[in-house]
Amino acid sequence: MHNNPFNLIISGLGGQGVFTLTKALWKLCEMNNIKCQSSTFKGGAQKHGSIYSVLRIFIKDNKHYDLYSTQILEQELDLIIGLEAWETLRYKEYFNEKTKILMNHHISPFQIERIDSIKGKDPVQLITDLNLDTLIRDFSAKSKQSFGTTKMVNFLLGLEVFKIGIIPFNTADYIKVFEDQIHAGRKLKSKLMNYK
Amino acid sequence: MDSYQNIMVNGNEAVAWGALCSNIDYFAHYPGSPINMVEPAIKKLVSKFNMNIAINDSLNEHIAALCAAGASYCGARSLVVMKHVGVNIAADPFNYLGYTGVKGGMVIVVGTDPGANSSTGEEDTHWYAPQFNFPLFEPTSVREIFDYVVQSYELSEKYSIPVLIFIPGRLCYNSDSIQIPDHLYGNLSGHSSNPIYYFKKDNKKYINVGKRAIQNHRGLLERLEKLSQNSNYSKKYFNSKAKSGLITRGLTFGNVYESVIRLGIQQKVHLLNLDLVFPVNADIVRDFVKGKNEVTIIEDQDGFLEFHIKAVLFNKTKCLIRGKEFFPKYGEIVFKQVSDYLSNLFNIKPKKYNFSPCENIIPERLGTFCEGCPHRASFYAIERALQGTEGVIGGDIGCSSLPPFRADWLMCMNAGIGISQGMSHILSRQTVISTGGESTFFHGGIISLQNAVLNRINMIHIVFDNRVIGMTGRQASPTTRKNVNYKKLLKSIGVDRLSVVSAFKPSKFAKVLKKEIQQKGVRVIWVNTPCAQTPDLAAKLKRHILLPFIDSTQCRECTLCYDKLCCPAIYRTNEKNDQFNIDTARCMRCGTCRDICPNNAVKTNFAAPLPKLVSGCVKLIFNSLK
Numbered sequence A: 001m002h003n004n005p006f007n008l009i010i011s012g013l014g015g016q017g018v019f020t021l022t023k024a025l026w027k028l029c030e031m032n033n034i035k036c037q038s039s040t041f042k043g044g045a046q047k048h049g050s051i052y053s054v055l056r057i058f059i060k061d062n063k064h065y066d067l068y069s070t071q072i073l074e075q076e077l078d079l080i081i082g083l084e085a086w087e088t089l090r091y092k093e094y095f096n097e098k099t100k101i102l103m104n105h106h107i108s109p110f111q112i113e114r115i116d117s118i119k120g121k122d123p124v125q126l127i128t129d130l131n132l133d134t135l136i137r138d139f140s141a142k143s144k145q146s147f148g149t150t151k152m153v154n155f156l157l158g159l160e161v162f163k164i165g166i167i168p169f170n171t172a173d174y175i176k177v178f179e180d181q182i183h184a185g186r187k188l189k190s191k192l193m194n195y196k
Numbered sequence B: 001m002d003s004y005q006n007i008m009v010n011g012n013e014a015v016a017w018g019a020l021c022s023n024i025d026y027f028a029h030y031p032g033s034p035i036n037m038v039e040p041a042i043k044k045l046v047s048k049f050n051m052n053i054a055i056n057d058s059l060n061e062h063i064a065a066l067c068a069a070g071a072s073y074c075g076a077r078s079l080v081v082m083k084h085v086g087v088n089i090a091a092d093p094f095n096y097l098g099y100t101g102v103k104g105g106m107v108i109v110v111g112t113d114p115g116a117n118s119s120t121g122e123e124d125t126h127w128y129a130p131q132f133n134f135p136l137f138e139p140t141s142v143r144e145i146f147d148y149v150v151q152s153y154e155l156s157e158k159y160s161i162p163v164l165i166f167i168p169g170r171l172c173y174n175s176d177s178i179q180i181p182d183h184l185y186g187n188l189s190g191h192s193s194n195p196i197y198y199f200k201k202d203n204k205k206y207i208n209v210g211k212r213a214i215q216n217h218r219g220l221l222e223r224l225e226k227l228s229q230n231s232n233y234s235k236k237y238f239n240s241k242a243k244s245g246l247i248t249r250g251l252t253f254g255n256v257y258e259s260v261i262r263l264g265i266q267q268k269v270h271l272l273n274l275d276l277v278f279p280v281n282a283d284i285v286r287d288f289v290k291g292k293n294e295v296t297i298i299e300d301q302d303g304f305l306e307f308h309i310k311a312v313l314f315n316k317t318k319c320l321i322r323g324k325e326f327f328p329k330y331g332e333i334v335f336k337q338v339s340d341y342l343s344n345l346f347n348i349k350p351k352k353y354n355f356s357p358c359e360n361i362i363p364e365r366l367g368t369f370c371e372g373c374p375h376r377a378s379f380y381a382i383e384r385a386l387q388g389t390e391g392v393i394g395g396d397i398g399c400s401s402l403p404p405f406r407a408d409w410l411m412c413m414n415a416g417i418g419i420s421q422g423m424s425h426i427l428s429r430q431t432v433i434s435t436g437g438e439s440t441f442f443h444g445g446i447i448s449l450q451n452a453v454l455n456r457i458n459m460i461h462i463v464f465d466n467r468v469i470g471m472t473g474r475q476a477s478p479t480t481r482k483n484v485n486y487k488k489l490l491k492s493i494g495v496d497r498l499s500v501v502s503a504f505k506p507s508k509f510a511k512v513l514k515k516e517i518q519q520k521g522v523r524v525i526w527v528n529t530p531c532a533q534t535p536d537l538a539a540k541l542k543r544h545i546l547l548p549f550i551d552s553t554q555c556r557e558c559t560l561c562y563d564k565l566c567c568p569a570i571y572r573t574n575e576k577n578d579q580f581n582i583d584t585a586r587c588m589r590c591g592t593c594r595d596i597c598p599n600n601a602v603k604t605n606f607a608a609p610l611p612k613l614v615s616g617c618v619k620l621i622f623n624s625l626k
Helices: A018-031 A083-091 A123-128 A139-147 A152-163 A169-183 A186-193 B011-021 B038-049 B061-073 B086-100 B125-132 B142-159 B182-189 B210-230 B252-263 B284-290 B302-313 B335-345 B374-386 B415-426 B438-454 B486-492 B506-517 B535-545 B560-564 B592-596 B610-625
Strands: A004-014 A035-041 A050-058 A078-082 A102-106 A133-137 B004-010 B024-030 B053-058 B079-081 B105-110 B165-169 B173-179 B234-239 B246-247 B269-273 B275-280 B294-298 B320-322 B392-394 B432-437 B459-465 B495-501 B523-529 B546-550 B570-572 B580-582 B603-606
Touching: A004 A018, A004 A083, A004 B560, A018 A035, A018 A050, A018 A152, A018 A169, A018 B004, A018 B284, A018 B294, A050 A083, A050 B246, A078 A083, A078 A152, A078 B560, A102 A123, A102 A152, A102 B125, A133 B182, A139 A152, A139 A186, A152 A169, A152 A186, A169 A186, A169 B182, A186 B210, B004 B011, B004 B038, B004 B142, B004 B182, B004 B432, B004 B603, B011 B038, B011 B142, B011 B173, B011 B182, B011 B580, B038 B053, B038 B079, B038 B302, B053 B061, B061 B079, B061 B438, B086 B125, B086 B210, B105 B142, B105 B495, B125 B252, B125 B275, B125 B302, B142 B165, B142 B173, B142 B210, B173 B269, B173 B275, B182 B275, B234 B252, B246 B252, B246 B284, B252 B269, B252 B335, B269 B284, B269 B374, B275 B302, B284 B302, B294 B302, B294 B335, B320 B506, B374 B392, B374 B432, B374 B506, B374 B592, B392 B415, B432 B438, B438 B459, B438 B523, B459 B506, B486 B495, B486 B523, B506 B523, B535 B546, B535 B610, B560 B570, B560 B592, B592 B603
Parallel strands: A004 A078, A078 A102, A102 A133, B024 B053, B024 B079, B079 B105, B105 B165, B246 B269, B246 B294, B294 B320, B392 B432, B432 B459, B459 B523, B495 B523
Antiparallel strands: A004 A050, A035 A050, A035 B173, B004 B173, B234 B269, B546 B580, B546 B603, B570 B580
């Protein structure tokens, strides 16, 4: 009997914290004795490049998780956490009618094209038009308001996963694990630890 | 039973743990994605456990291979790490290390890249294994990476042969927890003393020529044959009596294993994964195909395993052996291809979804330069100097190649100076400007430059010295610690003219270049400007003090800064017109836009009141001294 793992993609751009969130979720799985395969892809660019990670969380079946594929089969994605709109839409081939989309309302221009082949198109609207279970919020503004920086969007998106109850973890554990992952000043870490 | 330590690692880190737990004494590498994180992981562990390991941050893969061999000849266990294309560079010594054999175990870890996710190509390096006559492992999981690194040292010493381990990019960045038995974990803290090694002279082994070389070649083949017969590094799953067989290697194993389970065909197939990909153990393969009607070999790239399995089974089975008839030789084999193939083979209807994604094609975010990257400014200067001509720009590997349109080709290490040299030799109407970073210059470019001097070739080579190996994680290059006198170096090899410029003054840079184009001989322009990701103190202070902006009253919307320089920190204030400004959160204060603006529209203010600026500067200086 095949127990499909929970398939999750985290997407964004270089510097947005895709890897930090990935590592935090992965560590949380390990802490809870839930096996998880996680792969990250960063390409060649230091900044502004597409970044994504794949997490396959074996909530039901832990035994042979490392024999499974490191890839997700097309149309088998359960959840995508998007830190940027175009980078969320990039993985649409993996969506099915039950895929949940959790996304920051942020659109980053295609830096080097300048002559934009997708001019006039709104990726947020395109995602909304898919009619999937979608939560799109301006997490950048919320991050700025709560932490004084937009760099905590990844943290807030991760927190939302637990609020929705998709993965059954303790929020306090998540905050602690996340704090371990980031290289931030004392001030920001203290704000994080006191975050409610 | 041995207890163990549970640690969480990615594929790169698993290599480091495996090697250090195996008591290595020597580590040599040349950084290259996807295997670029082994070096920092080793250095971190060496520092954490206070280990005494000789580390060689080699200038290229050839020297890394030879250095590790030298250590191994003296009895030390050595690790060499490089990416797939690096094996081309190291191939020369690898061709003969099998002849000499090794004393201390020698393991060569190679990051492969089917799908070219972090490389300029997806060369199938597997074919080197039979050329070198080295055994080759291909792990299927992070845990296996650790296990096979450990086992490879034992194997290497037992058969006196270097062992190859190939890890595809996807697995290099895959993370998992691994269990390290205490007896191996204990090696980490027990490795503080420096053992005394000795090189035992042996002309028969180490001097290979004529009959001796043939004798040693024969010895190598015999050792390899013995290793093949005595080893069973494979795993089998599902129904051994099934008439259909599947054979895999590396990451295709996971795709096949999961597809079989998803489709519920466990009773209909028998799956064999070969962890030791070369040499193929003939007994295992013959035994596997016995009683089967058909076997499909599913693997990435050229069909290396299929070739060798067919050779082993030639005229020895009636079983139908297939592979590349169904799977492409290019790109990475994706899960869907495997799942679709097995669905067709067993007439299973694929799962239907009531969803079709929108048809918009999302453009690739092609690589670009960071804000404040000196390469951006340099290419702007080169393009200005060549404006209106049919000038050619020779491109090289590294960050300078990131936007794949600034140079005229992108191929391999030193392709900038090499191809440009050939072109300069024969072109009369077109100016050729060769480019490359300082890392590629020291990797092999310096020899090409010496070659240009020797052959009296009229050429211009530009060295982008950003003082780090930027693309692979900002490892140190020879100019990082400013201990290379490149002026003396270039003079001593006979370069005719040398100019030193700053990338952030593109107007001056373009003038210098125009002047050099008129000259003859071997001319070098050394662009001495640090990487934006490793700014020096002056750059940090500028960022703290200055607040640049575009004065809309002086901007004439020429769009040079936006369309030609393409700095990501410059943005349109309104999509409908050509009004621009600078995003100060992104801007690195390099000043390039100010230098190129023909209307003096880029201005700067102080970022804060003077006392606050002063205290901030003091803090920055103090931190840099620490």
